[in-house]
Amino acid sequence: MSTGIILAIAIPVIFVLGAVVASVSLRRRDVSGLGYLSRETRRRDEMAAASAGATPAEDDAGVFGVSSEARELERAVALERRPPPVAVDEPALPQDWAPPPAAEVGVTRRQFLNRSSVILMATGLGTFNAAMIAFLWPRPTGGFGSKVKIGTVDSVDEAIASGTPAENFSYFSEARSYIQPYPTDAATLANAEATYGGSVLEGMKLGYVALWQVCPHLGCKVPVCGSSQWFECPCHGSKYNRVGEKKSGPAPRGMDRFPVTIEDGNVFVDTGRVSQGPAIGTDTTGQGLEGPHCRA
Ligand code: FES
Structure with a gap:
């Protein structure tokens, strides 16, 4: 066997033996309990005891030089060096879930959504019903926009004669109209029939024309001019x-008007049925300027 082969075998064996020796020497002697003695030590002690004529049980008497007090001391020191045991709590047993009391929770999400839906639906239905009732509710009668009674024939004639707001002019606020007398002579009525028609003409034949106060x-709002005896718009x-027939200015026609009727001695103005004023150039009464203008 050559020297190289011997070295190749010997070197690994030496490493293995060295590793075993190192691990054995580094091993803690107290890992397996207190007072642990290796097998060689115990055998040596037994041989020493046998040669001295004593049994291992007599060791406590100090035959081997280690007293029981020393062993107790060693045990107590080892016990002191031990880490304190870790307290481990007992695992709690699972418990059945129970919902918390309603007084603690207040309003749950489900309750909130349910109540919100109900409130929204009730509000929507209430609003819709209110709108329907308002739509179907009968409209008030007697005010502007309906057939307005402005008084008896006598009271209306008296108002015209008294000249309110000016001589030959009478204003009735409930109808927002001027109730003007219309000449009922045959020539004037013939002119009216050539220009007007319908319910407005019927009122003229009764001797009245109702002129809406709004400038066309x-x-x-068109005021009257007592000096010129015309209506003169300030705008x-x-x-x-x-009688509301246009004489001058930028207006596209004469003043708009309402039908006038007489029922049971009372004068009515139907403010719900407005008729456009006559065309420019209409002059059924032939009334000219009677004085200076109030507006330039
Ligand atoms: S508003 Fe009456 S003339 Fe223009």
């Missing part, structure tokens, strides 16, 4: 004669 140009200067 841009909607200003842009349109002028109309006593």
